[in-house]
Amino acid sequence: MAAIVVPVPALAPGVPALAPVVADNRYETVNWKILVRSPGNIFERFGNNSFPVKQGVYMFDRNNEVEKCRVHLRVDAGGTGSLLVNAARIYHLNPSATLMAFLYLENKPQPEIISRLSQVFQIPAEQAKTDLLSYIPTIEGLIHPGTACPVCDFELETKAPFSNRSFAPYRMDLAITYRCNNNCAHCYNARSRNYPEMTTDEWKKVLDRCWNIGIPHIIFTGGEPTLRDDLAELIAHAQSLGQITGINTNGRRLSDASYVQMLIEAGLDHVQVTLESDDPSIHDRLVCHDGAWEETVSGIQNVVHSNLYMMTNTTLLQDNYQNLRSTIGFLKEIGVKTVGLNALIYSGRGKTVGTGLPESELPSLLNIARKFTTENDQRLIWYTPTQYCHFDPIALQLGIKGCTAALYNMCIEPDGSVIPCQSYYEPVGKILSDDWPSIWNHPLCVSLRERRNVPEACK
Incomplete structure (x- = not known):
């Protein structure tokens, strides 16, 4: 993407003009x-x-x-x-x-x-x-520069604008439950599905604390967040504070159009739905639940017909990569304008499932994805950070990728434990009992922000 030149007023005499600020197509910094x-x-x-x-x-x-x-x-x-x-x-x-x-x-x-x-x-x-x-x-x-994705555009800083670090992430993912009505063999969730959960009032206090800390963006996730009957109530509370809200879901409960309308009326802003294939048998096999595909697709269609920002996400695996082209085409047919892809996350069951694709196979698949999403006038999003010596997303015009854990986003587990991100299960504190600076400045968080454990070959 070409450099973006921003006009700079000079209120004081003798102030030098800035050089043009370069913003890639993933994350804009001015x-x-x-x-x-x-x-x-x-x-x-x-x-x-x-x-x-x-x-x-x-x-x-x-x-x-x-x-x-x-x-x-x-x-x-x-x-x-x-x-x-x-x-x-x-x-x-x-x-x-x-x-x-x-x-x-x-x-x-x-x-x-x-x-x-x-x-x-x-x-x-x-x-x-x-x-x-x-x-x-x-x-x-x-x-008002045009459309952008609230989940995927906000990823990586291309130029450090000031020497001081921020005091909190910009997005907090709330894993309000680890229960799920699917049972994906490749799921990155490393916790028991019966993990202790906070009450509605406690989650409202979490939202209050996030707002008071200075976190404007909330994503309700899990597990499957729609299994909590208080989801709409929590969305409404976040909306009343002024936060932007989204959900990451398997989409099955969204097959109920009245439920989608209830979430919209509560103030929900965006939705990400996981669809593993256009082939019902492949999707159902990967999520280990017969009939899931039909409900998920119905849920996607209900969201597409609403005024919510909508995108899908698909994990590229040995079982579904051959259907990548047809899956993209199917999503076009049902009205999905933004298509997300990621590689296997090696956490939870993902550590041992053995169905991930080697990095060497990803470039050709993503070239296919980019070709067909471009032809379909869809937007392609690639999530997974990789070692650039093995797979360079910039060369594929997918933007800069890097880990944003404990920097731009963090996650709160169902019991109130704070972890660096949704798939890094090492608590750094309790959101309702520990002071925020001790959480934000926990040695693990600082280490992640400062890239202290980068492999020698990557330095």
């Missing part, structure tokens, strides 16, 4: 360098505690006649910020851009914004006005 005086940031003179906007996450609905849009502005203690659009795109802001974004999204009158900028940054009002008028069309372009 550095705003307004109100920066060499050699450091103007806010250094005030200290971190003097930033006009309190640390936390702020939600703004910016819907128009074309699309629904929910914007989150997450403000760090020192004033740097992150602008998240529909939980799918993220733009990193320095303190000056953070303040301007906050005031603009709060719908403050332009004279008030200009006065505030002039006062805080000690610049003439006319200069503040010029830069605000330049900023407004740019930020509107960031908020």
Whole structure:
């Protein structure tokens, strides 16, 4: 993807312009360098505690006649910020851009914004006005640039915009149950299906805590999240806080159109459904449940006919890879516009099932997938991080891939234990009893973020 050049207003004289920011087609990162005086940031003179906007996450609905849009502005203690659009795109802001974004999204009158900028940054009002008028069309372009996937677009940072690390992930996956009405032989879940589960009230407290920590995006997963009868109630609670919500599901309960409507009315934003093949016998054999395919496909069709963002996911295995082309074609026929693929996850049963494909076979399969999704006007998403010396996703135009555990996403188990991601079953704390800094800064989390255990050959 070509470099994206973002106009940069210069509120202070002598501020050098930024080089173009490169954003790949997976994760967009924008550095705003307004109100920066060499050699450091103007806010250094005030200290971190003097930033006009309190640390936390702020939600703004910016819907128009074309699309629904929910914007989150997450403000760090020192004033740097992150602008998240529909939980799918993220733009990193320095303190000056953070303040301007906050005031603009709060719908403050332009004279008030200009006065505030002039006062805080000690610049003439006319200069503040010029830069605000330049900023407004740019930020509107960031908020409404087109369609994006809330699950797959938000993956990997292509350029570290600031030296400080974030204080929390942007997405929390809530495994509200490990129960499941399928029994996939390749399932990565390493826990008992009868794992202890928190109550509805406890999960609401978890959602409250996530919001207070500054986490704007929630995905309900499992196990199979639709087996909990309080799923709609939990979605509604997250919606009331201002969070964006999605579910990862096998889709079988979604075959009940009234249930889908209930989730929509609760405020659900997006759905990912697992379909292992267009062939019912292959799908049912892989999920170890006769008749599952029919319910899953019915569920997919119900979601396609709703206003929810919808995508599927398929694990490429020895038993289904030969049907890849026909599966993509089938998904096109039933209206699926975004197709997700991944390799076997070597966790849980995936460690021993023995049906995974070697990395050497993946490029040819993904070239097939890319060819046919392009012809079908579908979007192809590849999830799995790989060693680039064995399989380079960039060369296949699949975007940058890397592990985002304990960085952009984490997971909470049914009993409240926090783990780095859905398939890394090593708890780093309890969400309702441990303080958040001790969880976020747990040695395992720090090790994952800093890539301390990277194999020698990859360094």
